[in-house]
Amino acid sequence: MIRHIVLVRFQPTVSAAAIDDLFTELHRIEGKVPGLLSISSGRSESPERIERGYLHGFVADFADWSALEAYQVHPDHRRFGARLVAHAEGGLDGILVFDLPVQTQGSLT
Template sequence: MIRHIVLIRFREDIAEATIAEIFDEIGAIRDRVPGFIDMRGGRSESPEGIERGYMHGFTVDFESWEALAAYQEHPDHKAAGGKLVANAVGGTDGILVLDLDV
C-alpha cells in the first residue's frame, strides 16, 4: 500500500470551511480512481506544537504506485491541487508531500 502524505501551511485569510471543502473534493476522487483506498485529513491537534505552520494535512492510501500515478493525472486531482497551491503560503513552498510504501 502507498500512503500519500500532504502537509499544508494555509494562508491566514483562508477559512476552515474553505479548507474542508478542498479536502472534501480530494476525498470525492475516491469514486473516480481505481485503487484509491481511503482519505483522511484535517487540522493538527498535536500536543507537541511543532507543526512549524503546517497546521493542516491529509493522507490518501492507494493500492499501488500505479493507482497513485492515476490519481496524480486525474483532472479532479489537478483542480483540487491547484486550490491547495493557490491557498498555501507561498504556493508550492507551503506544501510538503511524502509518499511511503507501507
C-alpha cells in the same frame, strides 16, 4: 501499499470554511480512481505542537505506485491541486508531500 502524506501551511487569510471546502472537494475523488483505498484529512491535533505552521493535511492510501500515478494525473486531482496551491502560503512552498511504501500483512509492497 503507498501512503501519500500531504501537509499544508495555509495563508493566514484562508478561512476554516474554505479549508473545509477544499477537503470536501478532495474526498469527492474517492471511488473515481482505481486503487485509491482511502483518504483522511483535517487539522493537526498533535500535543507536541511542532507542526511549524503545517497545521492541515491529508493522507491518501493507494494499493500501489500505479494507483498513485493514476491519481496524480486524474483531472479532479489536478483541479484540487491547483486550488490547494492557490491557498497555500507561498504557493507550492506551503505544501509538503511524502510518499511512504507501507508493508501490509501478507504483502511485500
